[in-house]
Amino acid sequence: xxxxxxxxxxxxxxxxxxxxxxxxxxxxxxxxxxxxxxxxxxxxxxxxxxxxxxxxxxxxxxxxxxxxxxxxxxxxxxxxxxxxxxxxxxxxxxxxxxxxxxxxxxxxxxxxxxxxxxxxxxxxxxxxxxxxxxxxxxxxxxxxxxxxxxxxxxxxxxxxxxxxxxxxxxxxxxxxxxxxxxxxxxxxxxxxxxxxxxxxxxxxxxxxxxxxxxxxxxxxxxxxxxxxxxxxxxxxxxxxxxxxxxxxxxxxxxx
Amino acid sequence: xxxxxxxxxxxxxxxxxxxxxxxxxxxxxxxxxxxxxxxxxxxxxxxxxxxxxxxxxxxxxxxxxxxxxxxxxxxxxxxxxxxxxxxxxxxxxxxxxxxxxxxxxxxxxxxxxxxxxxxxxxxxxxxxxxxxxxxxxxxxxxxxxxxxxxxxxxxxxxxxxxxxxxxxxxxxxxxxxxxxxxxxxxxxxxxxxxxxxxxxxxxxxxxxxxxxxxxxxxxxxxxxxxxxxxxxxxxxxxxxxxxxxxxxxxxxxxxxxxxxxxxxxxxxxxxxxxxxxxxxxxxxxxxxxxxxxxxxxxxxxxxxxxxxxxxxxxxxxxxxxxxxxxxxxxxxxxxxxxxxxxxxxxxxxxxxxxxxxxxxxxxxxxxxxxxxxxxxxxxxxxxxxxxxxxxxxxxxxxxxxxxxxxxxxxxxxxxxxxxxxxxxxxxxxxxxxxxxxxxxxxxxxxx
Numbered sequence: 296x297x298x299x300x301x302x303x304x305x306x307x308x309x310x311x312x313x314x315x316x317x318x319x320x321x322x323x324x325x326x327x328x329x330x331x332x333x334x335x336x337x338x339x340x341x342x343x344x345x346x347x348x349x350x351x352x353x354x355x356x357x358x359x360x361x362x363x364x365x366x367x368x369x370x371x372x373x374x375x376x377x378x379x380x381x382x383x384x385x386x387x388x389x390x391x392x393x394x395x396x397x398x399x400x401x402x403x404x405x406x407x408x409x410x411x412x413x414x415x416x417x418x419x420x421x422x423x424x425x426x427x428x429x430x431x432x433x434x435x436x437x438x439x440x441x442x443x444x445x446x447x448x449x450x451x452x453x454x455x456x457x458x459x460x461x462x463x464x465x466x467x468x469x470x471x472x473x474x475x476x477x478x479x480x481x482x483x484x485x486x487x488x489x490x491x492x493x494x495x496x497x498x499x500x501x502x503x504x505x506x507x508x509x510x511x512x513x514x515x516x517x518x519x520x521x522x523x524x525x526x527x528x529x530x531x532x533x534x535x536x537x538x539x540x541x542x543x544x545x546x547x548x549x550x
Numbered sequence: 551x552x553x554x555x556x557x558x559x560x561x562x563x564x565x566x567x568x569x570x571x572x573x574x575x576x577x578x579x580x581x582x583x584x585x586x587x588x589x590x591x592x593x594x595x596x597x598x599x600x601x602x603x604x605x606x607x608x609x610x611x612x613x614x615x616x617x618x619x620x621x622x623x624x625x626x627x628x629x630x631x632x633x634x635x636x637x638x639x640x641x642x643x644x645x646x647x648x649x650x651x652x653x654x655x656x657x658x659x660x661x662x663x664x665x666x667x668x669x670x671x672x673x674x675x676x677x678x679x680x681x682x683x684x685x686x687x688x689x690x691x692x693x694x695x696x697x698x699x700x701x702x703x704x705x706x707x708x709x710x711x712x713x714x715x716x717x718x719x720x721x722x723x724x725x726x727x728x729x730x731x732x733x734x735x736x737x738x739x740x741x742x743x744x745x746x747x748x749x750x751x752x753x754x755x756x757x758x759x760x761x762x763x764x765x766x767x768x769x770x771x772x773x774x775x776x777x778x779x780x781x782x783x784x785x786x787x788x789x790x791x792x793x794x795x796x797x798x799x800x801x802x803x804x805x806x807x808x809x810x811x812x813x814x815x816x817x818x819x820x821x822x823x824x825x826x827x828x829x830x831x832x833x834x835x836x837x838x839x840x841x842x843x844x845x846x847x848x849x850x851x852x853x854x855x856x857x858x859x860x861x862x863x864x865x866x867x868x869x870x871x872x873x874x875x876x877x878x879x880x881x882x883x884x885x886x887x888x889x890x891x892x893x894x895x896x897x898x899x900x901x902x903x904x905x906x907x908x909x910x911x912x913x914x915x916x917x918x919x920x921x922x923x924x925x926x927x928x929x930x931x932x933x934x935x936x937x938x939x940x941x942x943x944x945x946x947x948x949x950x951x952x953x954x955x956x957x958x959x960x961x962x963x964x965x966x967x968x969x970x971x972x973x974x975x976x977x978x979x980x981x982x983x984x985x986x987x988x989x990x991x992x993x994x995x996x997x
Contacts, residue, residue: 346951347947368951368960372952373953384942384947386949386963386966388969388970390967394962398954401952401954
């Protein structure tokens with residue numbers, strides 16, 4: 296599904312953030328990438344999704360057999376790559392339903408499938424809404440405007456459910472969620488686990504991993520993956536802290 | 551016309567003076583003939599406003615100086631099928647009362663008048679014959695006010711027609727009344743129209759005015775339009791304007807609004823197309839507790855220019871006014887908003903707010919925004935704000951990260967930005983119509 300080799304990336308100001316990432320994600324696998332603040336987690340997500348402002352200086356990323364880094368951000372998304380944002384963007388004046396239908400239809404056109412009309416789209420929406428316990432009223436509002444932190448994160452997973460990606464990257468999807476919201480989001484993610492869908496969860500804490508069990512866990516430190524293992528590594532980290540990898544652990548985030 | 555030769559005549563006025571002498575003379579009341587002559591001499595003296603004149607500094611009138619556009623004679627033979635087709639694309643899809651002016655003259659065959667008691671709707675030419683009691687004071691007043699406004703003076707000299715709407719006291723006309731000012735594109739000329747709306751005490755009306763030309767690139771024309779709106783005590787008028795002129799058109803429109811005590815007026819303008827557009831609205835709050843909204847949205851592209859110029863004059867106490875103007879300029883286009891608010895000495899407890907928000911797409915577009923507050927009373931609440939920014943990069947990326955192309959994402963963001971202003975329009979049918987035209991305009995915006 297995804298093959299990252301020796302990936303180096305820097306910011307526009309020249310600071311190198313990713314210093315040689317190697318990661319291989321197979322079909323249907325769930326990976327967790329854990330690391331302290333400033334380790335390069337969000338940069339990795341941004342580079343994979345194609346956000347401007349990062350320069351890849353070395354290495355390669357192959358996604359489903361093609362060079363991902365050469366592909367524009369919107370085409371990556373139409374090819375089935377999905378990024379759940381750490382900070383979903385508020386877009387005043389753009390209706391959530393209108394936005395979502397534009398996204399779904401852009402993908403369908405790309406695949407050569409007929410676009411959904413308003414009725415078909417609404418039926419699909421209703422089916423997926425139940426999954427994430429989202430009220431109809433959220434759909435009538437502008438994209439993310441006036442949403443609570445939890446609503447924004449649920450809306451991200453709802454979009455993921457609508458777009459049915461092949462590879463989903465969840466960037467700190469658990470941050471800022473209370474325990475109930477975390478459960479709802481985790482249920483949504485678990486429902487979306489499938490043999491042809493891979494998921495990469497980027498997180499600081501182990502919390503989400505208690506609800507969504509990863510097949511592989513990686514520790515990211517100063518722009519490199521310093522250790523990989525199975526899910527027991529996450530528990531290990533929780534006990535030992537990132538300090539065991541040469542860094543002082545941060546105070547735990549209040550739930 | 552020897553009278554005007556006593557004045558020094560500005561060179562750019564000469565072709566118009568000549569045209570005045572050669573126009574087809576129709577029987578008109580003496581007072582109007584006098585006003586027209588006065589208007590012409592005033593224009594001969596003033597010539598075109600130049601850029602030193604504050605409210606004209608953002609509009610380039612040089613092309614008009616180089617190439618005069620003489621007032622159109624009687625309506626040229628228009629292609630009626632073509633006009634009907636263009637109308638179908640412009641009008642409300644719902645059946646509405648509709649008065650159509652083609653090249654500045656009433657076109658009864660294209661209009662739907664639906665007479666009813668308490669409503670007088672007709673052409674200015676007809677009103678001059680049948681309702682001089684109604685139109686004469688307004689025209690005389692405008693002629694006096696126009697002393698310092700060259701194009702208003704020229705309009706007085708030349709206006710051929712227009713529309714007149716009177717709603718009797720207490721009458722509520724719920725469905726929107728549509729006025730379509732259509733340019734046929736058959737000739738290169740100037741179209742001078744003069745219109746009047748009078749709402750009796752406690753009455754209510756919704757007005758949608760559409761100014762449009764042919765979609766195909768026709769010859770340049772110059773629209774010089776003046777509308778007076780008089781909203782009586784406790785009356786309510788909602789007026790929306792849609793401007794979709796043809797690509798080479800010069801559109802100058804001036805609206806003078808007079809609000810009596812407790813009157814409510816909501817004006818909205820959506821300016822979408824035309825080489826040079828100037829939308830001027832002057833509000834006089836003349837009765838206590840009157841409320842006024844002046845909102846607008848424009849999109850200007852290519853090397854076009856769009857100006858919105860407003861003046862709200864709080865003459866008496868307890869008035870409320872609010873303005874929200876949203877502008878988008880792309881390519882090498884130039885947009886400008888000038889908003890003047892005057893609060894007179896006796897206009898205590900006035901509440902006046904103005905907000906101008908703008909987006910610039912690309913590196914070569916320009917937007918000017920200029921609030922002017924003159925406050926002479928001490929117990930008032932007044933505020934103004936202005937911002938000019940780029941499209942939000944984070945929002946663009948968010949949309950693209952969901953598979954939406956960069957081009958469509960830009961369109962969605964511009965639509966979302968301007969939509970906020972359009973959504974102030976209260977009447978649902980009108981609002982929906984304006985949003986549809988905005989979407990259509992954005993669809994042919996180049997990525």
